[in-house]
Amino acid sequence: MSGQLQDAAGLRILVVGASSGIGHAVATSAAERGAKVAVAARRMELLTQLAKSIDGTAFELDVEDLKAIERVVGEAASALGGLDAVVFTSTVVPFAYIEDTDVATWLHAFAVNTIGANNVLRAALPHLSENGVALITSSRDVGRPRAGVAAYDASKAALDEILHSWRSEHPELSVIRVGMGPTEDTEILRGADRDLLEELFKSWVEHGQLPAQMSALRDVAETLVSLVTTAYANPSVVPEIVQLAPRIRPRTKNAADQQ
Template sequence: MSELRDAAGLRILIVGASSGIGHAVARRAAARGATVAVAARRVELLTELAESIGGTAFELDVQDAKAIEKVVPQAVESLGGSVDAVLFTSTVVPFAYIEDTDVATWLHAYAVNALGANYVLRASLPHLSEDGVVLITSSREVGRPRAGVAAYDASKAALDEILNAWRSEHPDLSLIRVGMGPTEDTEILRGADRDLLEELFKSWVEHGQLPAQMSELDDVANTLVSLVTAAYANPSVVPEIVQLSPRIRKRPSKEETGS
């Protein structure tokens, strides 16, 4: 199958692209023809990515509203003064039982997952092209909380309400909220306490909250790019809320594989 080039000519800013989903989205968007600017905290990884896809990199901590106000216009300028799509994929997942979740952890989760997305959207709004699209990743698990991720779940629920307010006050905005399901190779467990994770995994399995398989990273990235290209090409329609879930595929039996 030949490579899609349906994003050719699109100017895209991806926030949270140093690893995981944002990194994969940047690669897929560039492969499909887009001009890409990327922003995140880990500038060394970001610079390497930008060089590999012919894009531009900007250091940005999404907890810093003033930095967002400064960096977003710079990134837009690197794209030619306007942007056709902004994707916010930055996220933090603090793992802790709710009684052990301290104030700093709660504030950090809200600052990145909810307020960071809000301020990036606000800073991007004046620079969107006429049919411009904003895509923000949330969580498929909002309303279905699991043990050990209270700050994450609550911050994503807050994000959903923030996006509802944006839709109410800006009905002309093409705003896509994507509930992300379990995805491979995202670094979501980076730095987490392994003993705690073992306990949490057991709880999730017992409550049927851990799928047998996870979505592949490149498939998720391609899906997000496709949502953007479809929304941009069809500006009278907004896919407002999209949920991504792993497709649990039947594993071949020994008889089928001949082993």
């Protein structure tokens, strides 16, 4: 579908957090649908490969660094000739029981997931076109936290409140908050303690918090790009809060027989 659909043709999009996972897939989908794309993240080797594959521009960025955010967003806007959309997907998920979550872990989670997102939106504000869109990824689990991810859940809850304030103070902006559900092929578990994860997975299963299937990465990326293109094309409407969840499909008879 993406090879034919060109609904993002000409849109100038900056994707922050694009070195892997959802951000990488969003950048790829947007480019395939005709957008001019700039990508930003910390891991430049991966980012440079992505930029080459989509004919885009790569910028090294640590979203905990305000000065770097201001510089990179400005440079990306210059490279693209302005911004029609900024998509923020950078996320850290520290896995730890709440009593074992130290101060440094709390601060890191909030610095990336909450303050980093706010600062990217703040830096993008003067560069966004009249119908410009800001899409910020949050968590579908806000308000119903799972064991072992307190810093992540709290930082995303705080992010939601910040986005409410952006809408209140800047009603002219199209700010889309997307609650992400479980998605395949991301790096959310990268570096996590495997023994701890085994304990947490058991807890999540016991509490019905682990779905039987996860959403496909490609489908999630296409949905996020569609939200951007729809909001840009229909500027009198803002899809303010969107929740993504896996669609659980029954196994086919042949697949069941093979078990």
